[in-house]
Amino acid sequence: MRLGPTSRTGWFVAVAIVAAAGASAAAQLAPREALGVPVPADMPRLVPSVNDKSAEGKLFIGTNSGPGYLLVFENDGTPYFYRQLASPTYDFKIQPAGVLSYWEGPPLNGWVTLDHAFAPIDTLRGTSQYETNHHGFQLLPDGHALFIVDEKRQRDMSEVVYGGYPDAVILGQHVQELDADGNLVMEWRSWDHFEITDTWQRLTSANIDYVHMNSVGVDFDGHIIVSSRHLNECTKFHRQTGEIIWRLGGKNNQFEFVNDPGMFSTQHDFRAVPGKPHHYTLFDNGVQHEPPRSRAVEYRLDLNAGTAEKVWEYVPEPFILSGTMGSVQRLPNSNTLINWAHPGLPKVTEVDPSGSVVYEADLDDSPKVYRAFRFPLAAVAPAPHLTVEPGPEGVHLVFERFGATDVDHYRVYGGDGRRAGDLIATTKERSIFLAPSDLSASALYSIKVTAIDEQGRESAESALHTFVNHFPGRGGNQIVNGSFSGGTDNWQLSVNDPARAQVIEHPEGGLAVEIEQGSESPWHVTLEQESLGLERDGEYELRFVASAETDYIMEVSIAGPCPPCVHYTDMGYLLLGPQPERFAHRFTMEKTTTFSAELHMLLGSAATTVYVDSVSLRRLDQQPTSVTGPSAPADAPGFEVAPAYPNPFNGSTRLAFALPEASLVNLAVYNMLGQLSLRLPEQRFSAGRHEIQLDKQLGGSGVYLLRLEAQSESGAKFVATRRTLMLH
Structure with missing residues (x-):
């Protein structure tokens, strides 16, 4: 170098x-490496457990939990391509049209296409009156695109079923075909072909996702096939007229199942087998089987005889249950690639026609994966x-x-x-x-x-x-401008309607946020700082001083960018009062290392003025190499407050705590409006473990905050707040 x-x-x-x-x-x-290749610290790595005679091609995986990653791997786990996204992703693959595509969630909410140099081509959606669905999309060689789109309608379900909601919201799915210029050439609507009673969802719910369409494709004769999980049904309809050609599975099944009396249930990824007319594969989630189990299965339909013959299946031993998601891909050499989707389960299992496993692998952090594929790829990125x-x-x-x-x-x-x-x-x-x-x-x-x-x-x-450009050293304060001596530099105050708030001058230093109008959603006023680093298994402490003009509830957390808003730690509800108090929160980073964590202080619950000062985030399990910003005294060891137990309660609940030295203890109980509901007389406790019992003396049922304050004989002060739910 x-x-x-x-x-x-x-x-x-x-x-x-x-x-x-x-x-x-x-x-x-x-740096973090994958077989000698440096990779981002939070990128999942592929770990094969079986690597034998697989089909040719590279493995395509998109993660839809934790950081959203597009991943392409060689069989041995060597990364060929990766890209982190702003949100979880679905269905990363090569389309029949030859381009790459994937679903990107909020704020984009569309299907992104890439060329073979991994450069974006376009973002595609269905027509604007509907929300484009993330479960399925096909881009065909002639440039036409098939979309699943969502539409919600209100319906009086009391007319359909006893106990139904008179204003229930029903979610339906439609299939749209758009030509290469974006013109709508076909629309097939679930309302016109599926009855609400076809579903196995509960009809007395306020919100009913009655179809849950999760795949769309083109059959050997050019007509359309779809999978509808909440109907337990796969359906084929005429591409020009929309007429249903056949219904496989569910309450309206038209076939006799041969060699498979249990049929399939809650299925995903219904596909026509290339080169084999009337043959279809699907991922049978099998939630309604007895016992529940998942599998990959192939059926041959005989339309004249009205039979659906199971001609192949793969059921792992011991059984695997993957309750949602999953995929099956028939490969050119007749092997089958299966994705079991969930953490702890293989993301790629490839079996030969006899059912022997020739390849199997998982991601080391085992995120969720909606579908996985194998495709040949030879690409060179321009940069x-x-x-x-x-x-x-x-x-x-x-x-x-x-x-x-x-x-x-x-x-x-x-x-x-x-x-x-x-x-x-x-x-x-x-x-x-x-x-x-x-x-x-x-x-x-x-x-x-x-x-x-x-x-x-x-x-x-x-x-x-x-x-x-801020490097505090090991053990140093990661928060930039934590004393607010630089005003709001490196901080952002996010205000969303209907809340109104602004930063005002605070003569004693720190930061003052005047909330002129609060909101039912505290996040509508959020004070935040971005680009914080948290290393996996590291032990951290977050500290700050805060107060409010009136009794006030604030929420504090550290999370990843939203979406997907991965939470790393949460202090929960903190009760502020007119006197400044020092809050401290220790936690272990249990998720994958990140360098894009964000501190969120949620302030928008009501109108008041909140004061914040001396914010610090330090790693505790490393010897400090340098320190920047204000230092804070460490908590005396041994002060602990356990969660209230039982919780919820309808008779009494107990709050257990430990003191490092003899202290005067005050316990106050507040409702969720910040109003004092109960204050117990001050008591002196010796060093050690104690508990306080609360009976039905709080008032009505609801959520309450228990604020325990301890003043030790040496002058140290400790404060902790716990939440409990009282039921009558």
Whole structure:
């Protein structure tokens, strides 16, 4: 690796980075890898357990829990392509039209197509009067597209079933075909062909998803086939007239099942078998089987005889139950690829026609996967893909020009603010660690990367990544401007209708948020800071000082970007009063390492003014290397408050707690409006474990906050709030 000039330090050599980082940065200098390939810290890795004579092609996987990732792997688990998305994804595959596609959720909510250089082509949806559904989409060779779309209607279900809601909301699904210009050429509506009583869903619910269509495709003769999970039915209809040709399974089944008296239930991914007319595969979730079990199955339909013959199935031993999702793909060599969808179950099982497993693999963090596929792919990205991971002691860059076999080295460009015009490093590796001394002192810093091939030609530039230039050191405060001495720098106050709020001057320092109008949703006023790093299994402590002009309930959590809003820790409900109090919350990061966590302080529950100061987030299980921002005294060891038990309760409940030293203890109970419901007389407790019992003295049923405050003889003060639900 060779480092280039920066605007501050001129030329320097590789050893400067290592020396500046020091031994404590060793973990950051050794990035997460998948078979020697550097990958993002939160990217799932494929771990095969069987790798024998599989079909040709690469494995396509999209994750729809945790971080949303598009993933392409070689059989041994070597990454061929990856991309993190803003939300969970579904159905990443190569379409019959030859392009790649996947579903991207909010805020996009559409089907994204990519070329074979992984560059976006378009985002496709059904017509605007309906919501496009994420369960199925086909882009055909002639440019036509098949969509599943959703429509809600209100219906008086008391006219259909005793106990039905008079204003029930019914969710139906329709199939739309749009031509290459986006014109609607066919629409097939569930209302016109499926009765509400065809469903196995409960008809006395306020909301009824009566069809739950989860796949759409083209049969061998050009007509349309769909799977409807909540009908236990697969249906074929005429593409031009919309007339139903046959119904397989469910209450309106038209076939006698041969060799399969239990039929299928709650199925997914109904597909015509290529080259075998009247043969179909599906993933039988099998929730209604006795015992419940999932399988892949193939049927041959004889329309003259009216039979559905089971001609092949794969049922693992011991049984697997995958209650939702799942997929089956018949491969060109007659093998079958099966996805079992759920955490702890294989995401890819490939079996030969005899049912022998020739390939099996799971993702190491075992997220949910809606479908998995195998396709041949030879693609070269025009530019490197860049991941930027700021940590406590510097920033870690991971980059890869996917599919390129002639990369000689990479160039890293950086710069102040939102520009990256200075060459700051060249490297033959696919990752690099930059310490603070390698960057300028600018509050914001930007990075981009290019690839240089063996002929010396430079590729297109990666996307520009901008990050906060703040590296507190191991054990240091990750929160930037936690004392608000820089005003609202690095903080964002998010206000959504109908709430109204603004930041006002606070003469004693810290931050004051005036909530002029509250909302039923506290998140309508949120104070937040982004780009926080949490490492898996790390122990952390979040601290801050807060108060309010009136008794007030605030919620605090640390989560990933929304969507998908992965929660990492939650302090729950905190009761604020006029006197500033120091809150502390310790937690272990149990999910995959992330560098994009966000601190959320939800303030919008009512009108008042909230004061916040001295915010810090530190890792506790590492020796500090440097500290920035205000320090806070540690909690005395041994102070604990357990959740109320039993909870909910209708007679009495107990609050257990432990004290590190003799203390005066006050317990106050508040309702969800912040009003005082009960205050017990102050009591003195010795060091050790104790409990306080509460009987039916709180008032009416509902949720209550139990606020325990302890003042020790040495002057230390401890406060904790727990929630309980009282039932009459």
